Amino acid sequence: MRFKFIKSVTKFKDCPPANLPEILIVGRSNAGKSSLINRFANEKIAYVSSAPGRTTLLNFYQTKTHRIVDSPGYGFAIGGRKEGDVAVQEYLNMRSTLKGVLVLMDIRRKWHTDEQAVVDLLAIRGIPWALVLTKADKLNRKEFERQTRELKKQSQAPQVFPVSSLKKTGINELQKFVFENWVQSEDNEPQ
Numbered sequence: 001m002r003f004k005f006i007k008s009v010t011k012f013k014d015c016p017p018a019n020l021p022e023i024l025i026v027g028r029s030n031a032g033k034s035s036l037i038n039r040f041a042n043e044k045i046a047y048v049s050s051a052p053g054r055t056t057l058l059n060f061y062q063t064k065t066h067r068i069v070d071s072p073g074y075g076f077a078i079g080g081r082k083e084g085d086v087a088v089q090e091y092l093n094m095r096s097t098l099k100g101v102l103v104l105m106d107i108r109r110k111w112h113t114d115e116q117a118v119v120d121l122l123a124i125r126g127i128p129w130a131l132v133l134t135k136a137d138k139l140n141r142k143e144f145e146r147q148t149r150e151l152k153k154q155s156q157a158p159q160v161f162p163v164s165s166l167k168k169t170g171i172n173e174l175q176k177f178v179f180e181n182w183v184q185s186e187d188n189e190p191q
Contacts, residue, residue: 003041003068008057012090015058018097021066021183026118027104029073032134035165036104037061037068040175046070058087066099066183074114092125100128100182102174103155107133107147107162111154119155128182131157132174137164 006016025033034046045061059070071088091098101122105115122129133151136144144162152160159177163170 003037003045003061003063005045006060006062006067008059010057010087012087012094015091015095016060016062016067018095020062020097021099022069022095022097023066023178023182024069024071024091024098024101025104026071026101027073027132027134028106028109028112028114031073031104031106032165033070033073033104036102036132036134036163036171037070039163039165039168039171040068058091065179067097074118092121092127098127100130100178102132102178103129103157104132104134105151106135107144107151108135108138111151115155119157128158130159130161130174130177131155133160133162135164135166136162136169137167 007014009015025036027033034048037046038044038048041061046059057072061068061070069091071091101118103115103118103122105111119129131151133148139147148160148162151157161170161174161177163174165171
């Protein structure tokens with residue numbers, strides 16, 4: 001799929017026209033959001049920083065069929081202290097083309113109140129979501145299976161996708177899920 005960068009915004013009113021299905025990516029700073037976007041695009045279109053917390057805007061990437069929207073990491077998006085935070089809140093509340101949210105977290109981390117706050121908010125808004133466990137290549141097989149099982153149980157996620165942007169594992173399955181469940185069906189309204 002060919003993605004291109006469209007624009008970055010700090011204010012909801014500056015979002016691109018609501019004319020394509022959109023998938024929002026959320027996660028803690030350094031969860032691997034930019035790396036996942038680059039893997040989706042098969043090229044470097046999102047800046048990957050060595051220092052967490054660099055994304056402070058909503059960044060829009062587009063194909064012919066849909067958009068991926070990168071959001072600021074936790075601490076920026078949840079706190080309500082910066083312009084970008086307000087844009088994220090307004091986006092979640094008012095964007096008619098939002099079809100689903102990918103909640104990213106490093107598979108090596110424990111489920112935290114930050115992740116729970118996000119999924120609770122999505123439940124209140126009736127927005128479908130899936131848990132994406134990034135950096136899956138960092139664990140051995142036994143740790144990988146234990147962490148995946150534990151995080152699925154703690155999160156109560158409807159779908160869980162362990163992925164590695166580095167080794168490209170799990171990416172195709174995740175893209176297929178997103179496309180078939182959230183993009184392809186125009187009548188698929190958030191539940």
